[in-house]
Amino acid sequence: MTRYDLLLKGGTVIDGQRTPRYTGDVAIAEGRIAQIGNVSESDARRVFDARDLIVAPGVIDLHTHFDSQIFWDPWCTMSGWHGVTSVVIGNCGFGFAPVRPEDRERAMLTLERNEAVRATTMAAGMPWDWVSFPEYLDSIERAPKGVNVLSYMGLAPVMSWVMGLEDAKGRPATAGERREMGALLAEAMDVGACGFSAQIMGEDSVQRDYDGTPMITDIMAPDDLLAFAGVLRERAAASSSC
Numbered sequence: 001m002t003r004y005d006l007l008l009k010g011g012t013v014i015d016g017q018r019t020p021r022y023t024g025d026v027a028i029a030e031g032r033i034a035q036i037g038n039v040s041e042s043d044a045r046r047v048f049d050a051r052d053l054i055v056a057p058g059v060i061d062l063h064t065h066f067d068s069q070i071f072w073d074p075w076c077t078m079s080g081w082h083g084v085t086s087v088v089i090g091n092c093g094f095g096f097a098p099v100r101p102e103d104r105e106r107a108m109l110t111l112e113r114n115e116a117v118r119a120t121t122m123a124a125g126m127p128w129d130w131v132s133f134p135e136y137l138d139s140i141e142r143a144p145k146g147v148n149v150l151s152y153m154g155l156a157p158v159m160s161w162v163m164g165l166e167d168a169k170g171r172p173a174t175a176g177e178r179r180e181m182g183a184l185l186a187e188a189m190d191v192g193a194c195g196f197s198a199q200i201m202g203e204d205s206v207q208r209d210y211d212g213t214p215m216i217t218d219i220m221a222p223d224d225l226l227a228f229a230g231v232l233r234e235r236a237a238a239s240s241s242c
């Protein structure tokens with residue numbers, strides 16, 4: 001009986017622990033590394049010839065904007081080609097949820113300006129079968145993927161959703177709006193968001209909205225930011241006390 005499901009034979013192992021690279025075999029059983037060293041081919045059900053290849057842990061990229069590309073490119077190229085196996089999307093405060101149908105084009109134009117993905121490509125490649133943040137994650141869940149995906153909740157969509165675009169760029173939120181936005185963040189965290197993101201670079205921000213104005217989060221009120229942070233603080237306190 002074979003002990004391993006898969007054997008990566010004869011690769012150059014770079015283990016990510018600052019150990020100098022070495023030639024070796026990596027054996028995998030039940031989805032986990034079970035042995036590293038010199039492993040006999042007869043011990044594995046499947047053998048992959050890894051000579052002349054690097055065998056290394058996957059790279060986690062915490063800052064990406066694959067929010068749209070993930071829907072038509074399971075490997076998130078070029079990242080996937082370069083060894084990235086986990087990506088975090090929803091960075092810099094903008095993104096695609098929650099977004100009402102009438103606001104989809106603007107959301108795509110924002111990403112087009114800042115991340116050089118054509119809005120026409122996005123419109124053709126995204127299913128847009130969501131409105132809320134939980135529905136967005138469900139849609140990503142359904143999409144075929146060659147990488148692991150985790151998402152922040154960008155604050156610009158949330159603020160625009162609750163306050164309206166003009167007001168979100170024009171004034172601080174009211175107490176009621178803060179509560180509503182906080183509830184949306186809490187809901188996103190409940191379904192798997194890894195936090196919130198916001199780009200805060202002021203009126204002179206170099207990463208501007210599609211129409212040349214600052215992003216919503218560039219000019220958001222500090223108290224609004226603190227209100228969002230308070231949502232996470234409460235959750236941390238609740239989780240550490242139980």
Ligand SMILES: [Zn+2]
Nearest residue numbers: 063065091092
């Ligand atoms: Zn970014």
